[in-house]
Amino acid sequence: MTGITELKTLSARIAELDEDNALALTRQMILDGVDPLRIIEFSHKGITEVGVRYENGIYFISGLVMAGEIMEQISRMVLPLTMGGPSRKAVGRIILGTVEGDIHYIGKDIFKAFLQGHGFAVHDLGVDVPKSLFLSAIHEYKPDIVGFSCLISTCIDSLKETISHLRANVPPDLAPRAYLAGGRLMNKRICDVVGADLSTTDSMEGVRLCQKVMSD
Amino acid sequence: MGTAFLAAAELDDTLDNHFRMAGILGLDMICLPVTDRLGATLSGLGYRYFEISHLKTAQAKKSLFVAAVVDGPFQSLVNGMGLMEMIKGWVKNKNDLVRVYDREKQRVLKLISQCLEEGIPAVVIADDLAVDQGPLISPADIDGLCSSFYKDAADRIHKANASVLLHSCGNITRLMPLIISWRMDGLAAVQHGVNDLFKLKKHMGPGSVILGGIDAELLEPNPSDEVLSGFKRVLTRLVPGGGIILGSSSGLYDGRFLSRIKEIHAMAQALSEGIPF
Numbered sequence: 167m168t169g170i171t172e173l174k175t176l177s178a179r180i181a182e183l184d185e186d187n188a189l190a191l192t193r194q195m196i197l198d199g200v201d202p203l204r205i206i207e208f209s210h211k212g213i214t215e216v217g218v219r220y221e222n223g224i225y226f227i228s229g230l231v232m233a234g235e236i237m238e239q240i241s242r243m244v245l246p247l248t249m250g251g252p253s254r255k256a257v258g259r260i261i262l263g264t265v266e267g268d269i270h271y272i273g274k275d276i277f278k279a280f281l282q283g284h285g286f287a288v289h290d291l292g293v294d295v296p297k298s299l300f301l302s303a304i305h306e307y308k309p310d311i312v313g314f315s316c317l318i319s320t321c322i323d324s325l326k327e328t329i330s331h332l333r334a335n336v337p338p339d340l341a342p343r344a345y346l347a348g349g350r351l352m353n354k355r356i357c358d359v360v361g362a363d364l365s366t367t368d369s370m371e372g373v374r375l376c377q378k379v380m381s382d
Numbered sequence: 383m384g385t386a387f388l389a390a391a392e393l394d395d396t397l398d399n400h401f402r403m404a405g406i407l408g409l410d411m412i413c414l415p416v417t418d419r420l421g422a423t424l425s426g427l428g429y430r431y432f433e434i435s436h437l438k439t440a441q442a443k444k445s446l447f448v449a450a451v452v453d454g455p456f457q458s459l460v461n462g463m464g465l466m467e468m469i470k471g472w473v474k475n476k477n478d479l480v481r482v483y484d485r486e487k488q489r490v491l492k493l494i495s496q497c498l499e500e501g502i503p504a505v506v507i508a509d510d511l512a513v514d515q516g517p518l519i520s521p522a523d524i525d526g527l528c529s530s531f532y533k534d535a536a537d538r539i540h541k542a543n544a545s546v547l548l549h550s551c552g553n554i555t556r557l558m559p560l561i562i563s564w565r566m567d568g569l570a571a572v573q574h575g576v577n578d579l580f581k582l583k584k585h586m587g588p589g590s591v592i593l594g595g596i597d598a599e600l601l602e603p604n605p606s607d608e609v610l611s612g613f614k615r616v617l618t619r620l621v622p623g624g625g626i627i628l629g630s631s632s633g634l635y636d637g638r639f640l641s642r643i644k645e646i647h648a649m650a651q652a653l654s655e656g657i658p659f
Contacts, residue, residue: 183473228519231466232473272513275466318598318632350514350575351599355606368515 169200173208180212181219183232185239188212192240202247206285209240213283217370227276230369234279241285257284258310258343258380261303263291265314265328267321270349274315277348277369284373297328304336311376312342314362316349326360333361344379348372383634384428390637395429397436404446407643411447411627413506413570414440418493428635434493437500447504449547449570450497454509455486455531465518472519480527487531494535498542505539505546506570507532512552514576525560532564540565547593553577558585566590573597573631574612580619583626592620596630596646601639613646617653 172195179188195205216233219225245257260281264274271293278288289307291299293315300312312332316325329345336342347362348369357365364379366372383403385395391406393399397414404412417431432440440448453461459482460468471479494505511517511524519527532548539546547570548561554569555577561569568591569582575597583592595616599609620626628650634643 185474226517226520227513227515228469228473228523231469235470272465276513279466318601322602 169195169198169204172198172200173204176205177208177212177215180209180233180236180240181215183216183229183236185232185236188236189239189243192243196243196247202244205240205244209237209244210284213237216283217373220370230283231276231279234281234283237283237285238279241282245285257286258376259287259289259307260311260313260376261289261291261300261307261309261342262313262315263295263300263303264293265316265321265324266294266296267324268316268318269293270315270317273317273349273369274313277313277315277372280369280373281376284377286376297331300328300332301335304332304340304342308340309342311344311346311379313346313348313372313376316347316351316360318351322351322356322360325362329361343382344375346372346375346379384636385430386428386637387634387639390640397432397439401440401443401445408647409446411449411629412440413449413451413629415451415453415508416493416497417453418489418496429633434496434500437497437502441501448502449504449506450500450502451506451508451549451570452490452493452497454507454528455483455490456509456511456528458486458490459483460510469518472523483527483531487534490531491534491538494538498539498544503544505535505544506549507535507546508549508570510552511550511557512554514552514573516553516556521556521560524557529560529564532566536565545591547591555582558582562586568592568625569594571629571631574616575599579616579626583620583623588623588625591625591627593627593629594631595620595626595628595650596643598630598632600646601630601632601634601636601642603638603642613649614653617650621654 172191176188176191179191192205213233216225216229220230262274262278264270278290281288289303291303304312314325314328316322325347344363347357347360347365350367352365352367364375366375383400388395388399388403391403393403400412414432414436416434416437437450463471497505517524536546545567547568548566549570553576562585570593572579572592572594574594579592579594583590595613599605600613
């Protein structure tokens with residue numbers, strides 16, 4: 167069963183941030199036997215539209231957060247039905263944390279919501295995270311990407327030290343595909359200084375970078 | 383000024399020591415966060431709340447211009463619910479949130495009145511309505527939710543011959559028409575890294591005041607040339623017209639900032655000497 171009309175409606179409901187109807191429709195499509203991969207695919211179309219509306223100034227941070235919330239709930243319903251299927255390759259596992267010495271969480275939480283909205287499994291280590299905790303989390307969760315939030319310049323050294331510690335101590339078979347540094351201060355120069363693979367100042371761009379890492 | 387900042391000068395976090403530190407740094411103005419909630423702390427941010435009664439003591443010292451910093455109703459909701467829950471609540475259950483906001487609004491207005499009764503000449507309303515990328519919710523929603531509070535607060539404060547300044551983190555450029563309609567006298571602790579302070583000042587008019595210029599990046603021991611030139615640009619563009627108070631756009635919560643603040647003040651002094659008022 168294709169359910170193309172319902173799938174398109176799902177995209178539209180997500181784009182409109184209509185949580186109740188988007189979730190009800192998803193439940194119904196699962197019951198109707200619609201291919202879960204198609205549900206994910208059309209949910210992503212809705213999320214993409216949210217991103218476009220945000221970039222065009224129609225939606226605000228609240229829109230990104232809400233879309234992430236809806237998508238996370240849909241993923242929770244649908245992903246177990248796709249275990250072992252090809253869609254598992256479309257998402258990645260990410261560890262996020264604000265580096266030691268920095269207690270800012272807003273940007274990290276927004277990024278997390280949007281990552282989840284795009285189907286990534288995110289393990290959030292919180293704020294003021296010591297390098298040892300990043301290391302043990304890598305052992306435990308085996309992430310594809312490790313994301314560091316760093317908003318204040320006085321913590322650049324902490325970020326650098328954390329990445330250096332991880333590069334020196336993470337066994338090769340657990341090495342993530344990328345270390346991603348995020349925060350308002352980030353630019354190419356700081357990215358190089360701290361030893362990150364990628365950097366971003368924007369949640370949307372960050373999601374795209376993560377998608378690219380997973381597809382490379 | 384945060385507890386660790388004071389501790390860097392071997393001072394406990396008391397009202398007297400805030401004044402002592404202001405003397406050490408040669409400050410003309412001091413901002414004291416106040417609350418009506420006994421036992422409330424801002425420990426996560428590294429600084430404390432004062433009680434309303436402290437304002438009278440602070441005013442009696444007469445050595446500094448004292449501003450009371452009051453969390454706005456939006457910030458109070460964020461503090462209570464967490465930012466993400468607040469944002470989601472706004473999208474999902476707008477009416478419920480409006481009701482809670484209205485209760486907070488009444489409480490904050492009362493707190494502002496209590497500050498004014500202590501003879502405070504300025505109130506800073508701290509409401510983080512934006513992040514670096516822009517407003518958390520749409521300007522139209524902020525208008526619907528917050529405008530009546532701000533207009534009431536401005537009326538109250540102006541009737542007491544005091545000034546009202548708004549603090550919001552983040553990029554507030556898109557909120558300027560609203561902020562002007564709220565009749566704010568100025569902006570406090572506003573980030574120039576994500577806002578053009580010169581344009582904001584122009585929007586607000588010649589009688590307005592901007593408190594800022596020291597973004598968190600400048601507090602770094604060895605700031606980049608870009609950060610230094612941004613600081614210089616703020617001073618050279620804003621000082622000639624007047625209405626700028628040099629201050630930090632973030633709380634001074636870290637002891638390492640103490641030596642930097644002294645250096646920044648010296649830098650500002652040197653720069654200002656070459657700038658015609």
